[in-house]
Amino acid sequence: MRRLEPAAIAGVMSREVANFRTYWKGTTFSSVLEPIVYLLAFGLGLGATLVDEVEGVPYIQFVGTGMVATAVIFSSALPAMFGTFVKHRFQNTYEAILAAPVDIEELVTAEMLWIALRSGIYGCVPLLVTFAFGLAPAWGMLLVPFFCFVTALGFAGFGITMAATVDKIDQFNYVTALCITPLFLVAGTFFPISGLPQGVQLVAQINPLHQLVELVRGGAFGFEAVDIARFAFLVAVALLTWRIAISRMGARLID
Amino acid sequence: MAAIELSGVVKHFGPIAAVDGLDLEVPEGICLGLLGPNGAGKSTTMRLLTGQAIPDSGELRVLGHELPGDSKAARLEMGVVPQLDNLDVDVTVEDNLAVYARLYRVKDVGAAVDRCLDLARLRDRRRDAVDELSGGMRRRLLLARGLVHEPRLVLLDEPTVGLDPQIRTELWTLIGELKSRGTTILMSTHYIEEAERLADEVAVMTHGRVISRGRPADLIAEHAGRQTAEVYAPPQRLAELRASAEQQGLRVRPAGPAIAIVGSERAENGVIPEDAVVRAATLEDVFVLLTGEAAE
Numbered sequence: 112m113r114r115l116e117p118a119a120i121a122g123v124m125s126r127e128v129a130n131f132r133t134y135w136k137g138t139t140f141s142s143v144l145e146p147i148v149y150l151l152a153f154g155l156g157l158g159a160t161l162v163d164e165v166e167g168v169p170y171i172q173f174v175g176t177g178m179v180a181t182a183v184i185f186s187s188a189l190p191a192m193f194g195t196f197v198k199h200r201f202q203n204t205y206e207a208i209l210a211a212p213v214d215i216e217e218l219v220t221a222e223m224l225w226i227a228l229r230s231g232i233y234g235c236v237p238l239l240v241t242f243a244f245g246l247a248p249a250w251g252m253l254l255v256p257f258f259c260f261v262t263a264l265g266f267a268g269f270g271i272t273m274a275a276t277v278d279k280i281d282q283f284n285y286v287t288a289l290c291i292t293p294l295f296l297v298a299g300t301f302f303p304i305s306g307l308p309q310g311v312q313l314v315a316q317i318n319p320l321h322q323l324v325e326l327v328r329g330g331a332f333g334f335e336a337v338d339i340a341r342f343a344f345l346v347a348v349a350l351l352t353w354r355i356a357i358s359r360m361g362a363r364l365i366d
Numbered sequence: 367m368a369a370i371e372l373s374g375v376v377k378h379f380g381p382i383a384a385v386d387g388l389d390l391e392v393p394e395g396i397c398l399g400l401l402g403p404n405g406a407g408k409s410t411t412m413r414l415l416t417g418q419a420i421p422d423s424g425e426l427r428v429l430g431h432e433l434p435g436d437s438k439a440a441r442l443e444m445g446v447v448p449q450l451d452n453l454d455v456d457v458t459v460e461d462n463l464a465v466y467a468r469l470y471r472v473k474d475v476g477a478a479v480d481r482c483l484d485l486a487r488l489r490d491r492r493r494d495a496v497d498e499l500s501g502g503m504r505r506r507l508l509l510a511r512g513l514v515h516e517p518r519l520v521l522l523d524e525p526t527v528g529l530d531p532q533i534r535t536e537l538w539t540l541i542g543e544l545k546s547r548g549t550t551i552l553m554s555t556h557y558i559e560e561a562e563r564l565a566d567e568v569a570v571m572t573h574g575r576v577i578s579r580g581r582p583a584d585l586i587a588e589h590a591g592r593q594t595a596e597v598y599a600p601p602q603r604l605a606e607l608r609a610s611a612e613q614q615g616l617r618v619r620p621a622g623p624a625i626a627i628v629g630s631e632r633a634e635n636g637v638i639p640e641d642a643v644v645r646a647a648t649l650e651d652v653f654v655l656l657t658g659e660a661a662e
Binding site: 364 | 377379410413416417418419420438439441442446448450452454456457458461462464465466468469470471495
């Protein structure tokens with residue numbers, strides 16, 4: 112049988128869909144509410160008191176477009192980490208799936224695709240909410256779900272890799288504190304990274320979230336030529352984490 | 367052609383040899399019980415057969431497919447019923463079955479789901495979440511899920527472990543129906559009664575290899591004779607009786623507060639006390655004699 116069979120990938124994804132139907136309301140509620148709360152707190156709070164505009168854009172719109180990246184990382188890296196760990200360690204789900212004609216490559220691919228699809232949709236919610244705060248629709252915004260999808264693939268691969276690496280679920284605290292939070296903070300969501308020290312600015316350039324923020328703002332306020340490189344970087348991250356996740360999951364699931 | 371052929375299979379976990387030179391052949395159409403104590407290597411053998419463990423050495427062939435290279439093709443024709451319940455508990459009964467029908471590339475998913483619902487006698491619970499089912503229903507569903515693609519070979523890994531007698535009997539009935547349809551079954555178990563009732567042949571496994579194999583009645587005749595005498599007495603008296611029996615070449619094993627003198631029909635000179643409980647020898651006698659007395 113050949114590698115990466117669509118039927119195997121679709122089968123694994125159908126399991127995710129069946130499960131998602133049981134919890135979509137809660138996930139959707141939090142995915143919609145969170146950006147609204149952030150926008151109200153930062154956009155209206157800071158925007159009304161301290162910051163009026165950033166880079167010529169009203170602050171609430173600056174934050175709203177940046178929040179897309181926040182929604183993507185929280186709807187991809189975290190479910191990939193915790194979901195994968197729980198399915199492997201507590202539910203023995205992967206043992207059942209791998210007893211069927213599905214290999215590790217197909218399993219990881221399906222999990223990443225599913226997480227990225229969801230994230231591609233949830234990632235757009237902050238953008239939609241920001242319309243209510245005066246953001247003007249633009250044709251470039253139609254690419255935002257696609258940008259979110261590709262970025263989420265990378266974070267899903269990262270999360271699955273972490274799940275296949277840690278021994279105990281509380282070790283995710285280290286991952287969150289050392290990786291997720293810094294990535295989230297130096298993405299340029301709440302403030303432009305140009306104000307950060309030079310070294311941090313360089314680090315921010317290899318932060319996929321920052322590249323996504325810039326692409327989303329490109330979609331909203333106008334693309335630049337460098338955005339092609341940004342997108343290529345996100346594709347490369349997705350491919351790299353995909354292969355690493357497959358390797359780590361293979362080591363974890365196959366004795 | 368044998369459904370399963372293992373030859374000289376070795377699998378280590380660190381310094382521990384979980385499977386240590388295992389030779390095993392399962393002809394098509396029989397139910398083979400893989401009987402052994404905890405740690406005998408049964409579950410590792412099952413994982414080797416599903417490609418979830420890679421052997422250090424040896425040859426594995428399942429339904430004509432070489433493992434681990436051709437494991438995926440073998441799994442397409444093989445059903446697995448795991449020891450642990452890994453159903454999706456929030457998902458409906460029918461969706462649990464439909465997902466696995468798709469994973470096994472079943473063409474008519476709806477028909478396969480209906481057939482499995484009938485098999486598990488859960489047609490009227492099809493839209494209920496698994497969480498709402500009783501323990502017995504969940505086990506029936508787990509078994510039906512492993513049969514959703516009508517496999518030629520079924521691996522049952524401790525299918526009734528931890529279940530109460532009623533549920534166990536229900537599952538035995540279902541496994542019996544499967545046997546009657548000619549499906550090849552490899553069933554690991556450490557329940558003697560389960561092996562006696564369901565298996566055409568039993569392979570006794572310990573320390574990662576098969577140490578004896580045959581029909582249950584033949585194994586009993588070969589290793590335990592016709593009768594076993596169980597003697598209940600104070601520990602000092604039991605020790606004396608044990609010594610006397612062993613002097614006559616009889617084999618003795620502990621049986622809770624008693625000792626069981628196996629092959630007691632051959633005993634002489636009053637070694638068997640008059641108040642001993644004499645019963646027919648069982649597969650349990652064989653199992654304990656072959657695999658040792660101490661629990662691992």
